[in-house]
Amino acid sequence: MPRARDVPGPGEGVAVSFGDQLAQYVVSGLTTGAVYALVALGFCLIYNATRVVNFAQGDFLSLGGLMAYSFLGGAGLPMVLAFPLAVASVALVGALLERLAIRPARSRQVMVLIFITIAASILMRGVFKHLWGKQALALPPLSPETPMHLLGATFTPQNLWVLGITLVAIVALVWFFNRTLTGKAMRATAINLSAAALMGIDAHRMTMYSFALAGALGALAGVLITPITSLSYEVGVIMGLKGFAAAVLGGYGSFLGAVVGGLALGLIESLAAGLISSVYKDAVAFVVLLLVLFLRPGGLLGVKSGDRV
Amino acid sequence: MTTQGKRFFLALAALAAVLAALPLVVTNPYYLNVLNVVALNVLVVTGLNLLIGFAGQISLGHAAFFGLGAYISGILTGTHGWEPWTALVLAAAVVALVALVIGMPTLRLEGNYLVMATLGFNLIVSVLMLQLDDITGGPSGYTGIPPLTFFGAPIATDLSFYWLAWGAVLLGLLLARNLVHSRVGRGLKALHEAPLAAAASGVPIESYKVKVFVVSAVYASVAGSLYAHYYGIITPKTFDIFKSVELVTMCIVGGMGSLWGGLFGAALLTPLPQLLAVVEEYKDIFFGGILLLLLIFLPQGLVGWLEGKRVRPGGRAF
Amino acid sequence: MAALLTIKGLSVRFGGLQALDSLDLEAPAGAITALIGPNGAGKTTAINCVSGVVAPNSGQVGFDGRAVLGMAGYKLARLGLTRTFQNLQVFGLMNVLENVMVGMHAASRGGFAAAMLRLPLLRRQEAAIRARAEEVLAFFGLDKVAHQPAEELAYGDQKRLELARALAGRPRLMLLDEPVAGLNAAETHELGRLIVKIKEQGIGVVLVEHDMGLVMRISDQVAVLSGGRLIARGTPAQIQQDPEVIRIYLGGGEEFGLLA
Numbered sequence: 058m059p060r061a062r063d064v065p066g067p068g069e070g071v072a073v074s075f076g077d078q079l080a081q082y083v084v085s086g087l088t089t090g091a092v093y094a095l096v097a098l099g100f101c102l103i104y105n106a107t108r109v110v111n112f113a114q115g116d117f118l119s120l121g122g123l124m125a126y127s128f129l130g131g132a133g134l135p136m137v138l139a140f141p142l143a144v145a146s147v148a149l150v151g152a153l154l155e156r157l158a159i160r161p162a163r164s165r166q167v168m169v170l171i172f173i174t175i176a177a178s179i180l181m182r183g184v185f186k187h188l189w190g191k192q193a194l195a196l197p198p199l200s201p202e203t204p205m206h207l208l209g210a211t212f213t214p215q216n217l218w219v220l221g222i223t224l225v226a227i228v229a230l231v232w233f234f235n236r237t238l239t240g241k242a243m244r245a246t247a248i249n250l251s252a253a254a255l256m257g258i259d260a261h262r263m264t265m266y267s268f269a270l271a272g273a274l275g276a277l278a279g280v281l282i283t284p285i286t287s288l289s290y291e292v293g294v295i296m297g298l299k300g301f302a303a304a305v306l307g308g309y310g311s312f313l314g315a316v317v318g319g320l321a322l323g324l325i326e327s328l329a330a331g332l333i334s335s336v337y338k339d340a341v342a343f344v345v346l347l348l349v350l351f352l353r354p355g356g357l358l359g360v361k362s363g364d365r366v
Numbered sequence: 367m368t369t370q371g372k373r374f375f376l377a378l379a380a381l382a383a384v385l386a387a388l389p390l391v392v393t394n395p396y397y398l399n400v401l402n403v404v405a406l407n408v409l410v411v412t413g414l415n416l417l418i419g420f421a422g423q424i425s426l427g428h429a430a431f432f433g434l435g436a437y438i439s440g441i442l443t444g445t446h447g448w449e450p451w452t453a454l455v456l457a458a459a460v461v462a463l464v465a466l467v468i469g470m471p472t473l474r475l476e477g478n479y480l481v482m483a484t485l486g487f488n489l490i491v492s493v494l495m496l497q498l499d500d501i502t503g504g505p506s507g508y509t510g511i512p513p514l515t516f517f518g519a520p521i522a523t524d525l526s527f528y529w530l531a532w533g534a535v536l537l538g539l540l541l542a543r544n545l546v547h548s549r550v551g552r553g554l555k556a557l558h559e560a561p562l563a564a565a566a567s568g569v570p571i572e573s574y575k576v577k578v579f580v581v582s583a584v585y586a587s588v589a590g591s592l593y594a595h596y597y598g599i600i601t602p603k604t605f606d607i608f609k610s611v612e613l614v615t616m617c618i619v620g621g622m623g624s625l626w627g628g629l630f631g632a633a634l635l636t637p638l639p640q641l642l643a644v645v646e647e648y649k650d651i652f653f654g655g656i657l658l659l660l661l662i663f664l665p666q667g668l669v670g671w672l673e674g675k676r677v678r679p680g681g682r683a684f
Numbered sequence: 685m686a687a688l689l690t691i692k693g694l695s696v697r698f699g700g701l702q703a704l705d706s707l708d709l710e711a712p713a714g715a716i717t718a719l720i721g722p723n724g725a726g727k728t729t730a731i732n733c734v735s736g737v738v739a740p741n742s743g744q745v746g747f748d749g750r751a752v753l754g755m756a757g758y759k760l761a762r763l764g765l766t767r768t769f770q771n772l773q774v775f776g777l778m779n780v781l782e783n784v785m786v787g788m789h790a791a792s793r794g795g796f797a798a799a800m801l802r803l804p805l806l807r808r809q810e811a812a813i814r815a816r817a818e819e820v821l822a823f824f825g826l827d828k829v830a831h832q833p834a835e836e837l838a839y840g841d842q843k844r845l846e847l848a849r850a851l852a853g854r855p856r857l858m859l860l861d862e863p864v865a866g867l868n869a870a871e872t873h874e875l876g877r878l879i880v881k882i883k884e885q886g887i888g889v890v891l892v893e894h895d896m897g898l899v900m901r902i903s904d905q906v907a908v909l910s911g912g913r914l915i916a917r918g919t920p921a922q923i924q925q926d927p928e929v930i931r932i933y934l935g936g937g938e939e940f941g942l943l944a
Contacts, residue, residue: 110478168622172661180650350472350479352471354475550795555775556786565761569758581796
């Protein structure tokens with residue numbers, strides 16, 4: 058299983074103060090957390106539009122990294138072109154998933170649709186393996202790796218890129234959903250599908266946009282995280298599951314919850330791995346998931362809603 | 367007895383006859399082994415179908431219950447020298463308790479919280495199987511599990527296990543059928559379709575959902591124990607989240623809410639990866655593709671399709 | 685006659701809306717108690733509180749001398765209190781007979797283990813459940829469609845199926861939420877006759893209904909709700925003369941014609 062590579066500690070071998078260590082864990086936790094947040098946002102988008110948990114969300118992440126790899130290395134494009142192109146092409150794949158697998162489905166039962174995304178995930182991973190092989194690939198970071206120091210923590214420009222671009226993506230999303238007509242139409246469809254349809258909104262199209270946007274977010278996560286972890290056809294499986302846990306942690310379906318849940322999960326994981334034991338690092342996210350479901354199923358920010366009869 | 371009841375027992379008798387005749391034709395141990403794996407999958411899927419098809423809840427953690435059954439049986443007999451059948455019963459009891467702990471808080475809630483909780487649970491169990499290597503043997507697996515015995519005679523060959531595994535399937539189908547055609551089974555179907563009306567009719571919804579989840583987990587545990595004693599070696603990979611997905615897929619492809627559907631789904635999908643080994647590199651593409659087409663165009667499942675069942679759209683139309 | 689159902693000081697708020705304001709009501713056995721009022725008066729809310737679907741902010745509900753407020757729906761069914769739903773809640777994929785057999789759930793025994801082992805007790809009970817379900821289906825004239833999936837039934841038949849299911853377990857009190865809404869005059873008349881026959885078996889009936897003709901014809905007592913408050917109570921004849929009721933229905937407009 059791929060895991061975040063540890064950022065080199067300040068002065069290897071030199072005694073490090075506890076405070077510095079802690080700062081270090083916070084930096085790496087927030088970085089991974091930001092990526093979880095992007096993945097969690099993708100889950101929310103599709104869930105709000107369709108009530109479906111999209112199990113192909115992690116594969117969007119893999120594909121984002123893989124496409125970026127090919128545009129850079131294969132086509133020799135510069136980064137400023139390769140990365141946006143990778144994001145755009147995965148958005149297209151997301152739209153195709155809706156158009157070719159979800160929309161023609163003869164059953165609208167959520168359970169069946171969820172398993173359609175699982176089948177699509179298996180299929181996509183098969184295709185990735187065929188096209189890019191099984192070996193681990195590498196994606197260069199967005200700018201040269203010169204470590205910087207702040208408040209005792211050492212971090213690389215990539216840490217800043219991840220946090221910065223995630224922030225920009227979230228702001229752009231908020232702007233899109235509150236300020237553009239398409240964004241408002243998508244929100245209306247998520248809230249009340251039939252009412253939206255009656256107002257002349259093409260609900261199918263809005264659902265497709267949700268998948269495209271989820272694809273773009275997944276790809277962005279892939280482009281950002283794979284320089285830190287490694288890149289392979291199945292890197293998205295575990296990242297997807299953690300993003301899912303983050304979405305549940307924040308309250309499934311809530312955008313703000315996805316961001317908070319992602320960052321919180323990244324921090325918890327990093328601190329648990331650093332302070333307790335890294336052996337169970339991958340289990341931490343899911344222990345947190347179970348605890349949230351048992352104790353606070355609406356998520357950290359969520360409120361329990363009642364049904365009206 | 368009703369006509370429905372008669373039809374079930376006729377079908378069960380026919381299945382038993384086919385099963386009794388099969389070893390006369392199939393003598394190759396490789397094919398017997400495939401049939402045995404199919405049997406264990408059918409057993410898990412039969413339990414799972416009670417949960418998915420009749421109570422309308424999904425579990426993505428049944429591979430973990432399957433695995434817990436296998437590991438508890440394996441470790442109790444291998445490390446602690448327990449008698450295998452006693453170990454099987456204790457494993458089932460432990461798994462029932464675990465399912466109760468997971469099911470109670472999550473099945474109380476509206477929505478698909480069980481699928482999230484079981485998914486997380488399976489991932490945790492996988493990590494534990496890998497990391498607790500003093501007890502579980504870690505990634506390379508746990509070895510040295512003795513076979514089950516029948517009046518002192520070990521059930522060690524593929525053929526003798528064939529009788530045991532398929533006998534367990536017939537028993538499992540019979541018990542499941544009895545449940546479905548009882549007041550409890552009607553209550554389960556009712557709570558899936560119209561929970562308020564079910565409650566107003568006296569169906570204790572939460573407790574029924576939890577109990578059917580526990581029953582389905584016990585089916586998986588028993589299959590896991592049988593698996594451990596059959597192979598003698600178990601590895602964590604056999605019980606990961608992908609196995610859980612595969613099990614639910616068998617339910618859906620065969621036909622949710624039909625006990626025969628589980629049989630068909632498992633019989634079809636178990637050997638499929640092996641069959642697709644011919645196309646080696648394209649294996650996952652074919653498997654995913656076939657699954658995708660079945661789910662898009664035959665969501666009522668193979669048995670549902672054969673019976674001419676209409677697709678019931680259900681859910682939100684979008 | 686001692687009241688079977690007693691409601692005291694029942695209040696419910698949904699956000700800023702006072703859906704029920706300190707409602708007092710009694711419903712005896714062997715009688716039809718109608719609950720009428722304009723839309724939004726709180727009739728369904730009252731039924732939902734009694735049947736445990738909605739939790740009130742304050743008040744008491746007694747059934748046969750026992751406090752039942754906050755009790756889960758399935759336990760109420762075991763005590764002999766059943767209900768129907770305004771928007772149909774039939775089990776669509778199950779056949780009509782099975783729907784009614786579910787109605788016998790509270791009146792039968794046996795859990796998972798007994799069911800899986802198909803113990804002799806359960807086999808005998810199963811036959812009794814089936815016989816009772818067939819009897820109830822015949823009572824409602826649904827015996828001819830017994831083996832059809834419930835979702836394929838005509839609307840009027842589905843309405844009667846709801847009643848059949850609620851009656852199957854031999855309840856002592858039935859809460860009927862608009863049982864004739866959407867039915868034509870002949871169907872309404874027929875169902876009214878059946879509701880009277882149910883009452884004559886000694887079962888208490890609480891009837892929430894907009895069809896004033898039916899209410900005035902079959903009810904033993906009528907309670908009028910408006911804005912969550914009880915504004916009048918009495919026999920149908922008294923209610924028809926009540927100036928407050930007439931004023932409210934005049935204000936409500938369209939339903940006044942039915943009162944005359």
